[in-house]
Amino acid sequence: MAKIKLSDKKLQELKDVCKSFNNEKGELINVLHKAQSIFGYLPAEVQEVIAKELNASVAHVYGVVTFYSFFTMIPKGQHPISICLGTACYVRGAEKVLEEFRRQLKIQVGETTADGKFSLSCLRCVGACGLAPVVMVGEKVYGRVSPDGVQDILSEYNN
Amino acid sequence: MNMVKLIIDGKHVEVPENTTLLKAAKTVGIDIPTLCYFELKDMNIENRPGGCRVCVVEVRGRRNLAPACNTMVAEGMEVFTHNIRVLNARRTVLELILSDHPAECLTCSKNGNCELQSMAQQLGVREIPYAGEQSKYRKDTSPAIIRDVDKCIMCRRCEMMCNDVQTVGALSAVNRGFMAVVAPAFEMNLEKSTCTYCGQCVSVCPTGALTEVDHSRNVINSLADPAKTVVVQTAPAVRAALGEEFGLEPGTLVTGKMVAALRRLGFDYVFDTDFAADLTIMEEGSELLDRLTRYLKGDKEVKLPILTSCCPGWVNFFEHNFPEMLDIPSTAKSPQQMFGPVAKEYFAKKLGIDRKNMIVVSIMPCLAKKYECQREEFKVNGDPDVNYSLSTRELAHLIKQSNIDFNALPEEDFDNPLGASTGAAVIFGATGGVIEAACRTAYELYTGKKLEKVDFTELRGLENIRHATLDFDGLPINIGIAHGLGNARKLLEDIRAGKSQFHAIEIMACPGGCIGGGGQPYHHGNSEIIKQRSAAIYREDSGKPIRKSHENPFIQELYREFLGKPLGEKSHHLLHTHYFDKSVGDFIEE
Numbered sequence: 001m002a003k004i005k006l007s008d009k010k011l012q013e014l015k016d017v018c019k020s021f022n023n024e025k026g027e028l029i030n031v032l033h034k035a036q037s038i039f040g041y042l043p044a045e046v047q048e049v050i051a052k053e054l055n056a057s058v059a060h061v062y063g064v065v066t067f068y069s070f071f072t073m074i075p076k077g078q079h080p081i082s083i084c085l086g087t088a089c090y091v092r093g094a095e096k097v098l099e100e101f102r103r104q105l106k107i108q109v110g111e112t113t114a115d116g117k118f119s120l121s122c123l124r125c126v127g128a129c130g131l132a133p134v135v136m137v138g139e140k141v142y143g144r145v146s147p148d149g150v151q152d153i154l155s156e157y158n159n
Numbered sequence: 160m161n162m163v164k165l166i167i168d169g170k171h172v173e174v175p176e177n178t179t180l181l182k183a184a185k186t187v188g189i190d191i192p193t194l195c196y197f198e199l200k201d202m203n204i205e206n207r208p209g210g211c212r213v214c215v216v217e218v219r220g221r222r223n224l225a226p227a228c229n230t231m232v233a234e235g236m237e238v239f240t241h242n243i244r245v246l247n248a249r250r251t252v253l254e255l256i257l258s259d260h261p262a263e264c265l266t267c268s269k270n271g272n273c274e275l276q277s278m279a280q281q282l283g284v285r286e287i288p289y290a291g292e293q294s295k296y297r298k299d300t301s302p303a304i305i306r307d308v309d310k311c312i313m314c315r316r317c318e319m320m321c322n323d324v325q326t327v328g329a330l331s332a333v334n335r336g337f338m339a340v341v342a343p344a345f346e347m348n349l350e351k352s353t354c355t356y357c358g359q360c361v362s363v364c365p366t367g368a369l370t371e372v373d374h375s376r377n378v379i380n381s382l383a384d385p386a387k388t389v390v391v392q393t394a395p396a397v398r399a400a401l402g403e404e405f406g407l408e409p410g411t412l413v414t415g416k417m418v419a420a421l422r423r424l425g426f427d428y429v430f431d432t433d434f435a436a437d438l439t440i441m442e443e444g445s446e447l448l449d450r451l452t453r454y455l456k457g458d459k460e461v462k463l464p465i466l467t468s469c470c471p472g473w474v475n476f477f478e479h480n481f482p483e484m485l486d487i488p489s490t491a492k493s494p495q496q497m498f499g500p501v502a503k504e505y506f507a508k509k510l511g512i513d514r515k516n517m518i519v520v521s522i523m524p525c526l527a528k529k530y531e532c533q534r535e536e537f538k539v540n541g542d543p544d545v546n547y548s549l550s551t552r553e554l555a556h557l558i559k560q561s562n563i564d565f566n567a568l569p570e571e572d573f574d575n576p577l578g579a580s581t582g583a584a585v586i587f588g589a590t591g592g593v594i595e596a597a598c599r600t601a602y603e604l605y606t607g608k609k610l611e612k613v614d615f616t617e618l619r620g621l622e623n624i625r626h627a628t629l630d631f632d633g634l635p636i637n638i639g640i641a642h643g644l645g646n647a648r649k650l651l652e653d654i655r656a657g658k659s660q661f662h663a664i665e666i667m668a669c670p671g672g673c674i675g676g677g678g679q680p681y682h683h684g685n686s687e688i689i690k691q692r693s694a695a696i697y698r699e700d701s702g703k704p705i706r707k708s709h710e711n712p713f714i715q716e717l718y719r720e721f722l723g724k725p726l727g728e729k730s731h732h733l734l735h736t737h738y739f740d741k742s743v744g745d746f747i748e749e
C-alpha cells in the first residue's frame with residue numbers, strides 16, 4: 001500500500017472532526033462520513049488516524065468502511081462519472097448506459113481508471129427525471145443519454 | 160432472582176429470567192447444536208452473535224424460528240427443538256454453510272477436531288445440494304499462525320477473542336455478504352498487524368480457517384540427521400494437557416509418559432523447560448529484589464512495579480501498545496529462550512560439540528513461542544538458540560505418526576542436568592504461578608529466613624485480575640496478577656496513570672495462563688478442562704521434593720560452573736533481553 005502523506009492542515013481538520021464527536025468510538029460512522037467528504041475517499045492513512053483518535057482498532061475501522069457501500073477507499077477520478085439509477089432513469093435504460101461506460105472504461109462501479117482520469121459510481125435519483133436517463137460528469141449534467149452517446153461524452157474529456 | 164416457567168419438548172423447565180433457551184434446554188438434558196455460539200464458563204468469555212442459525216428452535220405463536228443461543232426464556236413459552244420444521248431448517252442452514260466451504264476434510268489440519276465436520280456428521284448431511292460458486296481468498300502465513308479463510312464460516316469467535324478478551328484488535332469482520340470474512344485491517348497479512356500470536360483465535364476457531372504453522376517436518380528431518388544432536392525441552396503446561404490427545408481424562412498428568420515418548424521419537428536428550436523456569440526465577444526474582452531494595456533506599460530512578468516477561472504473547476502486546484513503558488517489564492528472557500543459550504553455550508560445550516550441530520526443539524502450549532524463537536536477537540550468527548517450537552497438538556501428532564502407543568508407555572525421568580526442576584517451575588503453567596514461584600525465592604533471599612508455608616493460595620484462581628499483599632517479614636509486598644491481555648491492559652493503564660499500587664505484576668496473555676494456551680489440545684469451550692489442567696499443575700508442584708527454584712541443585716551447579724551469579728555479567732549476556740517499540744507503521748509500508 002503506497003503511503004500518502006496527509007498535509008498538516010488536513011490532518012488537523014480530521015482530528016477536529018473526531019473531536020467534534022468527542023472522540024467517541026460509537027460515532028465512527030459519522031466520523032467516517034465527514035472524513036470522506038474532506039478527502040473524497042478513505043485511504044488507509046485516514047483510517048489509521050481515525051482509529052487512533054477514537055481509540056478503536058484499525059481492523060475495526062476497516063471493517064466498517066468495507067461493510068457500508070457508501071464508503072470508498074478509492075480516490076475519485078479527475079472526472080467522476082455518476083449514473084442515475086433512480087426509477088425513471090432505470091426504466092428508460094440507464095443500466096445499458098452504465099454497461100457501456102463499464103465496457104469503454106474497463107472498470108466496475110466504485111473503481112477508478114488506472115490513469116486516474118475517470119471513476120464510476122451510481123446515484124439514486126438526482127431530481128432531473130424529465131431528462132432521464134441522466135449522467136453526471138463532475139458537476140455537469142447530461143440528459144437523455146443513450147449507450148451510443150457514451151463515446152461522445154468521454155471524448156469531451158479525453159484530450 | 161425471578162424464575163420463569165416454560166415447556167421445552169414437552170418437559171417443564173424452571174430457570175432464572177435472562178436465561179437463553181439454549182441453557183434452559185441443557186438443564187433438562189436437551190443439547191441443541193450450536194456453531195457460532197461459544198462460551199468459556201466462569202471466565203467471562205462468550206460469543207453470541209446469533210449469526211449461524213444452526214441452533215434454531217420453534218416457539219409456539221412465533222412466525223419465525225428463533226436462535227436458541229440468543230433468545231431469552233419467557234413465562235409460559237412452549238419450545239420445540241426437534242420437530243420436522245426445525246430439523247429441516249437446521250439442515251438447510253448447515254447445507255448452505257457447507258455449500259461455501261471447501262470439502263477438503265481429508266487433508267485439513269483440523270480433521271477430527273473440526274466443529275463443522277462433527278456438525279455435518281451429527282445432522283447426517285450426506286450431500287450438499289446448493290453447490291455453487293465458492294468464495295476464494297489467498298492464504299496468509301505468519302511466523303505462528305496460518306489463515307486459510309476459505310474455511311471461515313463467519314462465526315466471529317476469533318473476532319470476539321481478539322477484540323473483547325485480548326483487546327488487541329488485529330482481526331475484524333470485513334466486507335459484506337458473500338465476500339464477508341474475518342481479517343486484519345486492509346486485509347493485509349497478520350504479520351503486518353498488531354497480532355501478538357497469543358493463538359487464542361486459533362484455540363476457538365471451529366474450523367480449519369485458523370491453525371498453527373506446523374514445524375513437525377523440520378523436527379523429523381533433524382531427528383533423522385546423524386550429524387545433529389537433538390535436544391528437546393517441554394513446557395510445564397504440556398504435561399497437564401497432552402494426555403487429552405490420547406483419550407485420557409482432562410487433568411491427567413503424563414509427565415513420565417511424555418518423557419518416554421520423546422525418547423522413543425529419537426531425541427538425544429529429553430530436558431525440561433522447567434529447569435529454565437527455575438533459572439528464570441533466579442534472574443527475575445533477583446531483579447525484583449534489586450529494584451525493591453533500591454526503591455526502599457529511596458532511589459528515585461527505580462521503576463516499580465516490575466512486570467514479568469516470560470510470556471512472549473504479552474511481550475508482543477506491550478511492544479505494540481505501550482512503547483513508552485518498555486523499561487518496566489523484567490529484562491529476563493522467557494524460560495524457552497533461557498533454555499536455548501544454556502543448551503547451546505553450556506551443555507553443547509560440555510559435550511564438546513559445536514552449537515551449529517545442536518538442534519534445540521521446544522514443546523510448548525503456545526503459538527507465540529514459534530514467533531519468539533525466530534526473533535533476531537535470539538540468534539547467534541544466524542543460528543537460533545531454539546530452532547523449532549512445536550505445540551502440544553503437534554507433539555501429539557508426532558507421537559501418533561511414529562506408532563507409539565502412548566497409554567502403554569512406562570513413566571520415565573528427564574535427563575540431567577537440564578531436566579531437573581522444582582515445584583516452583585511447574586506452576587509457571589497456570590496464571591499466578593510465576594509470581595508465586597518468584598515470591599517463594601524472593602522471600603527467602605530477602606528475609607534470610609526459611610519460608611514455612613510455600614503455598615501462596617491467595618495468588619491462585621481464575622478471577623480476571625487478582626491482587627494480594629504478602630508479608631515479607633514485616634515488609635508488605637503488593638502483588639497483582641492478570642491473565643488475558645484485556646485484563647493486562649487495565650493494569651498497564653493504571654501504571655501509566657500513576658495509580659498502580661503494586662510492587663510486582665504477573666501477566667499471562669492466555670486466559671488461565673499457559674494451560675489455556677493457543678497450542679493446547681482444543682477445549683471446544685469447556686472451561687472445566689482448563690480448571691482440571693490447573694489442578695494437575697498444582698498437584699505436580701505439591702508432589703515435588705523441592706519446591707523452591709533456588710534450591711534446585713543443578714541450578715546451583717550451573718551458577719557455580721558457568722554463570723557466576725544472578726544478574727551477573729554472563730547472565731546478563733545470555734539470559735536477559737531488551738524490547739522494541741513496535742507501535743508505528745503497522746500497516747503502511749515505508
Ligand code: SF4
Pocket residue numbers: 304317320321325327328329330353354355356357358359360361
Ligand atoms: S493470535 Fe491473538 S492477537 Fe493474534 S489475531 Fe489471534 S487472538 Fe488476535
Ligand code: SF4
Pocket residue numbers: 310311312313314315316317318341360363364365366368369
Ligand atoms: S476464522 Fe474461524 S473463528 Fe474466525 S470467524 Fe472464521 S470460522 Fe470463525
Ligand code: SF4
Pocket residue numbers: 356357469470471472473524525526527528667668669672673674675676677678
Ligand atoms: S500465556 Fe503461555 S501459552 Fe499464552 S502466549 Fe503466554 S506463554 Fe504462550
Ligand code: FES
Pocket residue numbers: 192193194195196208209210211212213214215226227228229
Ligand atoms: S449457535 Fe445460535 S446462531 Fe449460531
